Amino acid sequence: MNYKAIIIGGSAGSFQVVTKIIASLPANYPLPVMLCLHRLKHVRSGFVEALSIKAQMPILEPNDKDPIKSGKIYLAPANYHLYIELGNKFALSTEEAVNHSRPSIDLSFFSAAYNYKQKLVGVILSGANKDGAMGLKSVKDNGGLTIVQDPNECQVPTMTLASMNATNVDHVFSTNRIIDYLLNLE
Amino acid sequence: MAGSLGIVDTKKMIAVIKEAYGLDLADYTLTTLKNRFIRILTYFNIGLVDNFVEQVKKNNINYEELLDVFMIDCTELFRDPSLWRELREVYLPDISKSSGSKIWMASLSSGEELYSLLVALKELNLSNGLRVEASCVSQLRIDRIKKGGQFDMKKMELGDANYTRLSGKFEFSNYYNVNGNKAEMDATLLNGVEFNKINISQDVQNKSFRFIMFRNVLIQYNMPLYERVVRKLIDSLTIGGYLVIGNKETLEHCEVGKKMQLVNEAEKIYRKRID
Known part of the structure; x- marks a missing residue:
């Protein structure tokens, strides 16, 4: 396996897509999957439960300094930024919102790109702002693999179009092709 | 915050801040430091870390101001x-x-x-x-x-x-x-x-x-x-x-x-x- 982690960013219109993607990943999927999705700051519970309904892999909101493990899906918790730190651990942060967002997709992607370099797959889905575009660029600049959901299929294509403007993405895929690709990563 | 700071530059900033002000940041998480240091450089309009080091050594940077920019507002009123x-x-x-x-x-x-x-x-x-x-x-x-x-x-x-x-x-x-x-x-x-x-x-x-x-x-x-x-x-x-x-x-x-x-x-x- 050439990769160590998958990170997925999404906002408006991404919930159903994320649900479909994670429902397709088997319980023994060999990588950790990190989700940085825009969410209401003050609603702490319910999101993991909603995503878990169809998922075969366990989904959790990591605590600060938790180790990152394969076969798990990690959701950025409400009102915190989610970073990947040295030593294969998560770090959380209450730094300023970026692009009006905490969690910010850009910040999660920056730290993941720095830590995993070419061993990272970054995916940007439907969303109504440009958070994530610079993050995906940094995945690409660090040698990682970049995928965006086909803007024609997105409920709101702003985020994917901004990402395609920011960097020369490797793949523009429909949801089904994203799933196929992630299932057949080598 | 789109820029990124390498580990060498981060260490230089940790060292000069400790030397000049006695503030030891060596055990802060790397991501936090990188983000806060970029914030500091942006705030003081400094493009290169070596220039920052020079400015600190020349006593051109006010410690309280630097600390104020570095600190993270951990919360909001009645957070949670x-x-x-x-x-x-x-x-x-x-x-x-x-x-x-x-x-x-x-x-x-x-x-x-x-x-x-x-x-x-x-x-x-x-x-x-x-x-x-x-x-x-x-x-x-x-x-x-x-x-x-x-x-x-x-x-x-x-x-x-x-x-x-x-x-x-x-x-x-x-x-x-x-x-x-x-x-x-x-x-x-x-x-x-x-x-x-x-x-x-x-x-x-x-x-x-x-x-x-x-x-x-x-x-x-x-x-x-x-x-x-x-x-x-x-x-x-x-x-x-x-x-x-x-x-x-x-x-x-x-x-x-x-x-x-x-x-x-x-x-x-x-x-x-x-x-």
């Missing part, structure tokens, strides 16, 4: 209303039963956490019953907090929404005045609060508290500093005293954390064990 409800209904009344109970706000940043506590105490009529000590590493921030905090109106709207979710007793606007585009909290809430300038990661303080709040600060630390500060917090608690940390923080990553019992999992309220 469900926690504040628990404190109001269970924990603050509980600690007020023992005489002479003291509360330690161990590391202020913006003062929002302190003002939230003071509003809660006032609404419980406990302002005179419980002594509050508030520590902060920055004199500039202590002075700002003493003047009511100077909060952006946007932050006050957030505070207002949180206060409503908490079902506070009054209108939140009773507690602040608007001055231009900033809001100042009612500074009379601070009556009796003892402020001290302490850096919890470096300074020693031998006191005992019944209740300590330290939310969303441990997340800025690497493991060795996390462990040192957790130990210091626990040592500063009376037996049976409470420690509140951020709801996605945990004491489980270090051995000394076992001295604490998790009494409220959702809100991360710990109690110091008797044994």
Whole structure:
């Protein structure tokens, strides 16, 4: 396996897509999957439960300094930024919102790109702002693999179009092709 | 914040800040440092880390200003209303039963956490019953907090929404005045609060508290500093005293954390064990 982690960013219109993607990943999927999705700051519970309904892999909101493990899906918790730190651990942060967002997709992607370099797959889905575009660029600049959901299929294509403007993405895929690709990563 | 800082530059900045000001940032998480250092360089209009080092050495950078830019506002007024409800209904009344109970706000940043506590105490009529000590590493921030905090109106709207979710007793606007585009909290809430300038990661303080709040600060630390500060917090608690940390923080990553019992999992309220 050439990769160590998958990170997925999404906002408006991404919930159903994320649900479909994670429902397709088997319980023994060999990588950790990190989700940085825009969410209401003050609603702490319910999101993991909603995503878990169809998922075969366990989904959790990591605590600060938790180790990152394969076969798990990690959701950025409400009102915190989610970073990947040295030593294969998560770090959380209450730094300023970026692009009006905490969690910010850009910040999660920056730290993941720095830590995993070419061993990272970054995916940007439907969303109504440009958070994530610079993050995906940094995945690409660090040698990682970049995928965006086909803007024609997105409920709101702003985020994917901004990402395609920011960097020369490797793949523009429909949801089904994203799933196929992630299932057949080598 | 789109730029990125390499590890060599980060280390240079850590070294010169320690040398010039005695502030040791070596055990902060790398991501935090990189983000905060880019913020500092942007704020002081400096493009190259070597120029920053030179400016610090020439004494051209004011320490308090640098610290102010570095510090993270860990919170918002009444961040996590469900926690504040628990404190109001269970924990603050509980600690007020023992005489002479003291509360330690161990590391202020913006003062929002302190003002939230003071509003809660006032609404419980406990302002005179419980002594509050508030520590902060920055004199500039202590002075700002003493003047009511100077909060952006946007932050006050957030505070207002949180206060409503908490079902506070009054209108939140009773507690602040608007001055231009900033809001100042009612500074009379601070009556009796003892402020001290302490850096919890470096300074020693031998006191005992019944209740300590330290939310969303441990997340800025690497493991060795996390462990040192957790130990210091626990040592500063009376037996049976409470420690509140951020709801996605945990004491489980270090051995000394076992001295604490998790009494409220959702809100991360710990109690110091008797044994």
